[in-house]
Amino acid sequence: MFANTLSGRFLWLVVIFVMVAEVLIFGPSVARYRADYLEARLERAQIASLALLASDGSIAGELAAELLDNAGVFNVVLRRDEIRELVLASPLPDPVDASYDLRDATLLGLTRDALQEMGRAEPRIIRVIGNPVQRGGLLIEITLDTAQLQRELWEYGARILALSLAISLFTALLLYLSVRMFVVAPMSRVIRSMSDYAEAPQDATRIITPKSNIAELREAEEALQKMQKDLTGLLRQKERLAQLGGSVARISHDLRNMLTTASMLADRMEMSEDPSVKRAAPKLVGSLSRAINLCESTLAFGKAEEPPPRLERLRLAPLIEDVVESEKLASNGEITFVTDVSPTLHLRADGEQLFRVLDNLVRNARQALEAARNPGVIELTAAEAVIEGQSGVLIRIGDSGPGLPPKAREHLFEAFQGGVRKGGVGLGLAIAAELVRGHGGRLELVRSDSEGTEFRIWLPESA
Ligand SMILES: Nc1ncnc2c1ncn2[C@@H]1O[C@H](COP(=O)(O)OP(=O)(O)OP(=O)(O)O)[C@@H](O)[C@H]1O
Ligand SMILES: [Mg+2]
Structure with missing residues (x-):
């Protein structure tokens, strides 16, 4: 998501910050605009009343109405000294709704009044009091309709908002581009290079x-x-x-x-x-x-x-014969080797690796029998079989020896862990299991008790 990227975050933050700044400027700006508007009205009203004063009160009612209309007010009261003088007056369409004294207005008060004015649904009649310009008296007071003021405030506010939006978007865009150029792009390069490297360190x-x-x-x-x-x-x-x-x-x-x-x-x-x-x-x-x-x-x-096996189709019987031959040579002659493998039984395997597997198992059996010092039998059988819906070859290696010692059984097929035989390292079974696994097969202990031990090797055909 774009909003979750570094540049996306920056874009949003800048827009938000600039808008916050513009809102802070907006209040005082409309307050100033309203105050200027009202002061201009006071000034125009003062000029109109001065015109009347200059004529010494002889102006006809029609002209007075025109002067008021020009100034955009209903009444003007200009106090030149202690005596209150009503100078120009015309009938009010509605009663006066509120009075504002511009002489002691604070920025906060002006801001509040301006925002309230904008928020009003209907225009109304207000009285505004201010100082006459050029020492033209002690006080000037006008009565006017706020319709135009409201309209102008809204127009001005809209202009400010549009401007702030344009400024914020433009600033955000500039910042976004610089962040992309100076931060995001170089960072992406580093990240790309990291993942590229991770693939092949x-x-x-x-x-x-x-x-x-x-x-x-x-x-x-x-x-x-x-x-x-x-x-x-x-x-x-x-x-x-x-x-x-x-x-x-x-x-x-x-x-x-x-x-x-x-x-x-x-x-x-x-x-x-x-x-x-x-x-x-x-x-x-x-x-x-x-x-x-x-x-x-x-x-x-x-x-x-171990390296992966080099699979080839081979006959199992001669391979088993080789294993038996080499173990017979090493044995003390008290062990009988029995094999039951069909001479036509073929399988796909790495001949050299399979030899090592069988040799390790048969040697273990021989060593166990010799250690027990009693004549015994080592039996090797192999046949085609179907296990879990998969056809393959099942080889069994059994002996009539004393069974696996507990330590060997606990750490079965773990390198360097299960060896208890003097002179043994405890690698034979681990290597055998690993080699069989490499063929996609399984080496399992079927039985091990005082009657003897039996391992089986399952080699699926698909291997
Ligand atoms: N057929 C078996 N009968 C009784 N004990 C066995 C038999 N096969 C294995 N063991 C026991 O399991 C242990 C582990 O066998 P493994 O072949 O892994 O190691 P090792 O024979 O001790 O050493 P290595 O084969 O690496 O020279 C042996 O030390 C032996 O005690
Ligand atoms: Mg061994």
Whole structure:
């Protein structure tokens, strides 16, 4: 709304202020106009009566009436000394309604009388008393009809109002244009630049260039520019660090898993018949565990953020076989792996990411079983399914392990929070859930008790 803009407000305020000022001028102006009008009448009446006096009272009644008519009054009383003299008189159409003495009138009184006069519906007969001009006597008193006075007061008032309106509108327009030019336009530029910048704060070309030649606005522009420069710099730095942190965390996580497998294999080398291999084995295990430690402390520093999946149509059975193979290698041989996946089952997914999801889940199951020190079963099944009207593939990963510890269950899928396993960081489930979400799917815990644990992965077809 225009009225709510800075220039709109200014326009209204100026019109209102100028009108207030004009109204304050209006009262005294009409008062002055009325007083001048009445004084002119007194003067004309005095001249008429002087004409009569000069003729020594010999003027005929007809001429007296003409003199009065000329002066626009009914009666004139001119007191030249202590004796009251009625000089000219004609019959009054109505009785005298009010008397006004101009000799001791104040501005306030005159203003009030003038406004009352204007407000009267009907003209009337009034008596006016004043001082004669040029010491022509002690007092002059006239009686007159206010019809003409009223008319002239209204005309004069209307002229003043029209003039004040014109002046106020013109002043308002000038002020409005200057406010627009010197305040609103430069401010809009700053605001535009702010929202422009907010859309892409990394884009350095959107940083404002101070242009205003008004000191205050220039200061604001310069402050804004500095702030935007600092922010853009910080954002770039943050983005770089986030990217770096993300990739380091991802690399460390998976590298750590590979190293763990390698370390287990190295353990077996200690049983080798070859004495040189047997001698080297502890050193190899030591270096590998240092490398694993390094990965783990790096992991503790950052949370991984995954890139969007590269979806392709692939067969699930071989992928599951790969996962099982690699976990079998790492296992102590007391775990039975059972898979039930149709060799023809296809799905759209990022093969590498899906491998990591399944590997994380199967490894968790294996580690849980190994920690419980009892032989167990890890089961992987997959089938097509329809959930909530959407078709897709449902993969289940179950084990006969001890179930999730309470801390892991409380912070399920939260990075760095749920890990209670020695040597674990608590990232595996969080990464797996994030990767599945990236596919438009869901990773859920179906069951976890002393009988075992089961997770399921739902991957909708549309993904
Ligand atoms: N199948 C399971 N049975 C029992 N406990 C489990 C199972 N899967 C996960 N957990 C528990 O949940 C915790 C969190 O698992 P998550 O994979 O997120 O972290 P982690 O295995 O400790 O570390 P990381 O996988 O990052 O090396 C584990 O520490 C483990 O205690
Ligand atoms: Mg894990």
